Amino acid sequence: MKHWTGRFIGCVLFIGWFLGGDNAPAAEGMLDLVIRGGRVVDPESGLDAVREVGIRGGVIVSVSETPLAARETIEARGFVVAPGFIDLHQHAFDEESIRLKARDGVTSILELEVGTADVDRWYREREGRSLLHHGVAIGHVPVRMKVMGDLPSFLPKSDSRGATRKASADQLESLRRLVRRGLEEGAAAVGFGLGYTPAATDEELRALFEMASVHRASCHVHLRGRREDAVEGARLLAAICASTDTALHIVHLQATAVTSTSALLQLVEASRSAGQDLSCEVYPWTAGMTEIQSPLFDEGWQDRYGIGYGDLQWGVTGERLTAESFARFRRSGGLVIVHSNTEEIVTTGVVHPLAMIASDGLPGHPRNAGTFARILGHYVRERGVLDLRTALAKMSLWPAQRLEARVPDLRKKGRVQVGCAADLVIFDASTVGSPATYEKAAQPSLGIPWVLVGGTPVVREGRLVEAARPGRAIRAPVTEGGD
Secondary structure (H helix, E strand, O other), X not given: OHHHHHHHHHHHHHHHHHHHOOOHHHHXXXXXXXXXXXXXXXXXXXXXXXXXXXXXXOEEEEEEOOOOOEEEEEEOOOOEEEEOEEEOEEOOOOHHHHHHHHHOOEEEEEEEEEEEOOHHHHHHHHOOOOOOEEEEEEEHHHHHHHHHOOOOOOOOOOOOHHHHOOOOHHHHHHHHHHHHHHHHOOOOOEEEEHHHOOOOOHHHHHHHHHHHHHOOOOEEEEOOOOOHHHHHHHHHHHHHHHXXXXXXXXXXXXXXXXXXXXXXXXXXXXXXHOOOOEEEEEOOOOEEEEEOOOHHHOOOHHHHHOOOHHHEEEOOOOOXXXXXXXXXXXXXXXXXXXXXXXXXXXXXHHHOOOEEEOOOEOOOOOHHHHHHHHHHHHHHHHOOOOOHHHHHHHHHHHHHHHHOOOOHHHHHOOOOOOOOEOOEEEEOOOOOEXXXXXXXXXXXXXXXXXXXXXXXXXXXXXXXXXXXXXXXXXXXXXXXXXX
């Protein structure tokens, strides 16, 4: 009886391979999981059709027009099946923030602006413990603070040595050495928060951009200045990157440029047309968030940014600030929401054909919980200013492509194709959206019932799978040697 059963199963597998065409890989054994009957959208190939997605060992092994069999089936009729979102700009890695990211359809989070001063330690601390894939840059900000002797903190204070002191020759060599070590330890990129390190000279930046170029690492940069100054700062920075053959990525472009967003996007277009490797990201919110003790709030900030005390909101309490409360919080420190933009400007950035989407996630701001669902709900469905395939590319494929020259594993992310990682989001296009607000920032996104990381559900039927820890390091190959 057992012999007959084995022969029967073998025949069934052969017939499935013969009739299914692209089912061929599934014939090697039973699939772990099938996503059945969903609208599969792959932003790279252009596929947008009802398909069955077969998964084995954390990898997509079939995208089939015909039925597949597996140990587990997810019924996805009426839902969209898409690549999991890749957030290139996430600061918060606490458990609550990571849970919110998963509920927002994110499968990979990376800290590529501020980064870390100790890449190897950063990855060790998360090994085998993460819900989501994760990666980090070697960060100019924390490395500079370390070299200058500042106490460890998220960002330098306005009067700290990391913000105010020009690097000596010996300190510049220390900066180069630490950045090189971080790249050799597998940092995914090099991060720069130039608004927080005003004393860093062009010579210092050039030396570190050259280091990044040698290691094929993109530089993810928070520009100096604001409004018109941001465009000129970007032009100078692009020139340095062009002369050093360095890939440049401008973070939260619309938040830095504000009324000059269109002009800065034109600069990105012109640089790319000239053959430069330059990219950018935006987030879909009119307010930013940062540390109130940072150099961004040094004397004259109202004129620089065109805002006043009432445009600042304390993230913890939701209160709008006054001169008195600003002075109090400036002494104590903490994160402040900055209302400095318009929906029209934000939309200009979101819909631009070169702009990726990234959250700049911090606790207390709705972008930490609902950036990606907001794109799908507000800009795709409600306003119709973005088509679905382009929106998905901005949130998955393009971020993967930005890093894949240095991190080859990302060539298998951001796609729904045979051989790619089974990092997938399943959402209801008619209900997906973000209820998060500036007053209630930690509300999870809606309309995303399933999220898979490496083929493992981390959101199942709308509920977080608390015990799941399938996240793996997004890390460049570790190397040794000089520059």
